Amino acid sequence: xxxxxxxAAAPKPSSSVKLVLLGEAAVGKSSLVLRFVNNDFQPNxxxxxxxxxxxxxxxxxxxxxxxEIWDTAGQERFASLAPMYYRNAQAALVVYDVTRAxxxxxxxxxxxxxxxxxxxxxxxxxxxxxxDLAEGDDGPDAEEEEGADGEEDGQGEAAAAxxxxxxxxxxxxxxxxxxxxxxxxxKAYAEEEGLLFFETSAKSGLNVSxxxxxxxxxxxxxxxxxxxxxxNAAAGAGTQAAIMAxxxxxxxxxxxxxxxDKGQEGCAC
Amino acid sequence: MDTLDKTEWDVIIAGTGLLQSLxxxxxxxxxxxxxxxxxxxxxxxHEAALSLSEAEEWAEKHAGDPPxxxxxxxxxxxxxxxxxxxxxxxxxxxxxAYSLALAPQLIYARSNLLPALVxxxxxxxxxxxxxxxxxxxxxxxxxxxxxxxxRVPSGREDVFGDDSLDLRAKRSLMKxxxxxxxxxxxxxxxxxxxxxxxxxxxxxxxxxxxxxxxAITPLLALALVEGNSADLTVEFTVPRIARHFRSIGxxxxxxxxxxxxxxxxxxxxxxxxRACAVGGGVYVLGKGIRTATASADAKYEVExxxxxxxxxxxxxxxxDDLPSAAPPSTTSSPSKTQIVNRAIYIISSSLDSLxxxxxxxxxxxxxxxxxxxxxxxxxxxxxxLAHSSDSGECPSGQCVLYTxxxxxxxxxxxxxxxxxRSVNEQPEPHVPxxxxxxxxxSYPFDAEAATTSxxxxxxxxxxxxxxxxxxxxxxxxxxxxxxxxxxxxxxKFVARGEESVEEQDTM
Numbered sequence: 057x058x059x060x061x062x063x064a065a066a067p068k069p070s071s072s073v074k075l076v077l078l079g080e081a082a083v084g085k086s087s088l089v090l091r092f093v094n095n096d097f098q099p100n101x102x103x104x105x106x107x108x109x110x111x112x113x114x115x116x117x118x119x120x121x122x123x124e125i126w127d128t129a130g131q132e133r134f135a136s137l138a139p140m141y142y143r144n145a146q147a148a149l150v151v152y153d154v155t156r157a158x159x160x161x162x163x164x165x166x167x168x169x170x171x172x173x174x175x176x177x178x179x180x181x182x183x184x185x186x187x188d189l190a191e192g193d194d195g196p197d198a199e200e201e202e203g204a205d206g207e208e209d210g211q212g213e214a215a216a217a218x219x220x221x222x223x224x225x226x227x228x229x230x231x232x233x234x235x236x237x238x239x240x241x242x243k244a245y246a247e248e249e250g251l252l253f254f255e256t257s258a259k260s261g262l263n264v265s266x267x268x269x270x271x272x273x274x275x276x277x278x279x280x281x282x283x284x285x286x287x288n289a290a291a292g293a294g295t296q297a298a299i300m301a302x303x304x305x306x307x308x309x310x311x312x313x314x315x316x317d318k319g320q321e322g323c324a325c
Numbered sequence: 326m327d328t329l330d331k332t333e334w335d336v337i338i339a340g341t342g343l344l345q346s347l348x349x350x351x352x353x354x355x356x357x358x359x360x361x362x363x364x365x366x367x368x369x370x371h372e373a374a375l376s377l378s379e380a381e382e383w384a385e386k387h388a389g390d391p392p393x394x395x396x397x398x399x400x401x402x403x404x405x406x407x408x409x410x411x412x413x414x415x416x417x418x419x420x421x422a423y424s425l426a427l428a429p430q431l432i433y434a435r436s437n438l439l440p441a442l443v444x445x446x447x448x449x450x451x452x453x454x455x456x457x458x459x460x461x462x463x464x465x466x467x468x469x470x471x472x473x474x475x476r477v478p479s480g481r482e483d484v485f486g487d488d489s490l491d492l493r494a495k496r497s498l499m500k501x502x503x504x505x506x507x508x509x510x511x512x513x514x515x516x517x518x519x520x521x522x523x524x525x526x527x528x529x530x531x532x533x534x535x536x537x538x539x540a541i542t543p544l545l546a547l548a549l550v551e552g553n554s555a556d557l558t559v560e561f562t563v564p565r566i567a568r569h570f571r572s573i574g575x576x577x578x579x580x581x582x583x584x585x586x587x588x589x590x591x592x593x594x595x596x597x598x599r600a601c602a603v604g605g606g607v608y609v610l611g612k613g614i615r616t617a618t619a620s621a622d623a624k625y626e627v628e629x630x631x632x633x634x635x636x637x638x639x640x641x642x643x644x645d646d647l648p649s650a651a652p653p654s655t656t657s658s659p660s661k662t663q664i665v666n667r668a669i670y671i672i673s674s675s676l677d678s679l680x681x682x683x684x685x686x687x688x689x690x691x692x693x694x695x696x697x698x699x700x701x702x703x704x705x706x707x708x709x710l711a712h713s714s715d716s717g718e719c720p721s722g723q724c725v726l727y728t729x730x731x732x733x734x735x736x737x738x739x740x741x742x743x744x745x746r747s748v749n750e751q752p753e754p755h756v757p758x759x760x761x762x763x764x765x766x767s768y769p770f771d772a773e774a775a776t777t778s779x780x781x782x783x784x785x786x787x788x789x790x791x792x793x794x795x796x797x798x799x800x801x802x803x804x805x806x807x808x809x810x811x812x813x814x815x816x817k818f819v820a821r822g823e824e825s826v827e828e829q830d831t832m
Contacts, residue, residue, distance in 0.1 A: 109603045109821070124450075126599070134327075136610040137602055140368050140595050144587050144717075176421050306689040306715045308453040308576050308583050310443050 070113075070120040073275055076141040077127045078170075079151035080162035084185040087258035088151060089125055092268055114265075114272045121272040123147075142170060147179040147271045154184040154255060157236040160245075167249055179274045181252035183267055184242050188257040190235035329609065330633040334360045336807055337627060337635070339614050339642030342370030343428065343594045344783045344800055347438075348641065350445055350597035351804040353604030354818055360637070361598065361606050363646075364613025364630060368595050370643070371397070371764075371786060372428035374588025374718075377420040380404070380669070380760055391765050397644045397785035402762035407755065417671065417757050418720035425669050425718060425760070426589030429710050429727040430792040431456045431582040431692060433568055434575035437794045439583075441816040442593070450596040452586035454716060457579065457683040457690025461546050462697040464743035474695070474747035477543040479581070479683075480573060489539055497535040501544075504533070505567045521560040528559045546696035549708055549791055551730055568791075579684030582791075584692045587717040590792065603821070614640070616648050617780060625779065639807050641781040644767065661767070665788040666734045668761040670726040670741050671719060674754035679724070680713045691715040694790075697740035705732050707740035710790055729788050734761050764788050781806060 077085045086108065093112045108127040113120055126141040142148060150166045152159035163182060170180055239255060246253035252270050256263040335357035338345045346368075349361050367373055375383055387402040406417075432438060432453075442448040459477035478484045484498055507513050520528045525544070529535040548565035550557055572581035585592040602608055613630040617640055620626045627635050640647070679693040693711040710727040712718050718725045726744070728737040745754050766785050781803050787793060801815050 109599070134607065134609045136608045139610070140598055140602075140608070143368075143595060144592075173421075176419065306452075306454045306586075306691050308455050308580075308688050310439055310448045310453060310576060 068115075068118065068120050070122060071275075072122045072124055073147055073272070074124050074145045075126070075147040075149060075271070076138070076145045077125060077149050077151065078138060078142075078163075078166040079149075080153070080156075080159040083151045083153040083156070083159050084258045085149070085151045086127060088149070088183065088185060088256060088264060088267070089127060091258045091261055091264045093125075112268070114268050116269070116272055121275070123268060123272075138166075138169070139173065142174045142178070144175055145178060146175070146275055147181070148174065149181050149183055149267070149271070150251075151183045151185055152237065152242075153186050154190050154235050154237045154242075155186055160184075160237045160242060164245070167251065171249075177276060179252065179271055180249075181254065181267055181271050181274075182242065182246045182249075183253075184237060184239070184255040185258055187235075187255045187262065188259045328633060329360070329612075329629065329635050332360070332635050334358045334635060334637040336360075336639045336641065337362065337614075337637040339363075339640070340370045340646035341365075341368045341594060341598055341610075342643055342646075343372045343590045343786055344796060345370070345642055345646070346594035346597035346601075347441075347797065347800045348783070348803055349601035349606055350447060351800060351816055352807065353601040353606065355808050355810075357807070359601060359604075359606040360635065361601060361608050362612045362614065362629070363610050366611045368598060368610070369427070369591040370594075370646070371399070372426075372590040372594055374424045374426050374591035377417065377423045377425070377758070379420075380423070380425050384760055384762065387762060391763075397767060398765050400763045400765060402760065405756075405759050405761070407757050418723070422720040423671070423718060423725075424588035424591075425671075425725065426591060426712075426727070428590035428786060429584070429712065429725075430590055430786075430790055431584055431694070431710065432792045433582045434572035434580075435568065436792060437797045438593075438792065439576075441797055445600070445816040445818050446820055447596050447600050450599065451592060453576075453583040454586055454691035455577070455580035455683070455688045456582040456584055456692035456694065457680060458693050459543070459546050460679065460693065460695040461542050462695055462740075462743050462747045463542075464698055464700045464739065471749065472743040472747040474678075474744070475543070476681075477546050479547070479569070479579075490537070494535060494537045494540045497529075497533050498540050501529060501533045501535060502570065505563055505570060508563050508567060521558065521563075523559050524555050525557050525559055525562045526553075526555055542696070542698065545706070546694065546708075549694070549696075549789075551706055551708065551732070553706070577684070578687045579682075580687065580690060582692070584712065584716060586691070586715075589718075590786075614642070614646065614648055623779065639779050639781065641783060641803055641807075643783050643785055647780065647782060663731075663766045663788075665729055665731060665764045665766065666737060666761070667729045667764055667788065668727070668734060668737050668741075668759060670728075670756050671758040672724045672726055672745070672754050673757055674724070674750055675714060675722055676711065676724050676748055676750075676754065677713075678748050679711050680715075689715065695744055697743050699732075699736050699739050699743065705736055707732055707737055708790055709740060709744060727790075729764075729790050737761075 077089060079085050089110055093110050110125045110127070111122060112125065113122050126145070128137040128141055148166075148170055150163045150170070152163040167180060167182070170178060242255075243253050252274060254263045254267045254270070256267060258264065336352060336359050338349055338359065338361045341361065341363040345361070349359060352359055363370060365373075367379070381404050384402040384404045387399040389400065391398045391400040439448075442451065459479060460474050461477060462472050462474045464472045475489060478487045481499065481502070484490070484495055484502070487495070490498065504513065504516070508517055520532055526541055529541055529544075535541065544566055545553070545557075545562070547569045548562045550562060550565065569581050573579075575581075576583065598608065615628040615630055617625045617627045620636065624636050624638055625640055627637055627640060629635065679695065680690045683690060691713045695709040695711060696706050697709060698706045707728055707730050712725045712727070714721040714723060716725070726741060728740065730737060741756065748754075766788060783803060784795070784799050786796060801812070804815060805812060
């Protein structure tokens, strides 16, 4: 209760979290993010053939987390964007498709890669997407989603290889769209590796916001703060103050131009 | 499409060093089809940031002499480790707790790069931190004496508050600082003509009445020059001192320069590459360029290191990312090769006294500069860049010191020892890990000769500890050539919608 009172009195501290989206082509990475971003905001579409960058805020009781989401969409085939994307990332979303066993294998590959190369302390969340296909009986076309336009549908494997709009691609291998990865198997793997774990449906929205809230909650406060000054503040005045004081204590604001001209006169003697 | 074979591009950029990456950023909204390659399996090229194990791997790779004909490269690299868990009990952190910068250059607030990062909307992806204080350490003490460390006064108030200067020296110093502030204005034209070719020390004594060495050394520190005042002209040093003073207060009180968090210029290079990727650029690591041959339609057929052949209108990169035969004209101009000794030292203490707050309410500095006079003949001095753990380059409780100088690696080792002793911490901090290497840089770089064809050679980044404005100028030059659009639109982009959703086409 003390926390919420405090939060009401002062503006909630806001922190940016860099999140990278990884997984095999066509597992629904972009759809997940579209679903997450659309929850609060009207999409402002800008077509691109490259990677994508999106932002979205998650409000926690004591702070606001602004996710900066980096999607390697379209370039998985060269495996060269991911290292740049997960550098200094605080969170990673590793997505597989519950109707495709191979996609969990690829997810394991990404988890291993993150453990080997990414920032220590990165929060990794394993997400099995497309549970609507596994539980419903309406077949592989069901993943088609109104928010994610279906202009490129029906391109099968070729489209999947080029990572075109994952949600629009039919799972190539299965006719009946049945679950190929059991919840139990994936969950056991996630527990073994210390990952957050969710099964989601980008189509229905099931668990999508929960994924991001869980990640936001799991980000260690230390990685939201600015280091020494933040730590000092924490010693004296509690976590809240530490985040407030620490978040930007060493950061220089390049937009602080107004003070600049004055400063020049003042200091150049 | 897992292969690049037979693909066609407007621009192929070879190497992901700072210049190539800034070029990629500048072209990211041009609508051009861009292929950005690096023969390394990591980003950043000569400006990369490395974890401890990556740095050790890197050192092994660059342990030998430079390859014959190389125009810009590293050599003679070696890592020295002291036994872990020694008497002082200090240990190295794990490998990825480090992000050691091959390019730790500081960026003055008045650098042309910072406004370009802002206008290209990339600055939001970057954290800049303040380089707060400048220090001088005098190692030339009597036998066994404690080297002294003094903070350099960086403004009017500092000068008045400095107990080491007498009133007369303070007055002279103020007079000189006023001159520095306006040396290039019309009012100082006559005086500038009179003294610009004088040695700095001589000019300070005869024209400003500044007799005390104690007042001159700090000025050399601010100028970030290596030699002593007897060798350096007013014309060379004063603009460098002015660069410091004119940058103070630009982005906040009490500091003149910034550093990018997480490993120096590598971070800027990566953010620039990300912007180009979002704009549609295709990125492939682990692929270099073998040959480039002119083909029909004023295009080039470029053979990649794995034998794939692609076609492009433009090909650009730093000297050693391009096929050695291209561009043919660079070799015709006489050039010297500069050999710079560089080193990265991990220190077992955070050396907090190097990073004091420089103003109330200003940012906590993560960087500092120390000019260490090693006391050897000729007044040799080594400039040391210090980065605290706030920079994200090392775990807390440690810091990283960078040196880059024409002097020997022994003189750099000495400088680090003097610096460590001068802060007088108990137990005395030590160096659990260091990387020493040489950088070969060909200069002068002849941009005109290098750009007579559609294969454009970008200049290598200099080893100066300050990032110079010529870097962005060179990038702009290439951008202008490849796009032909008006210069005033360089690096000026509208915001991609904050909450925008971007979708990809088929390729």
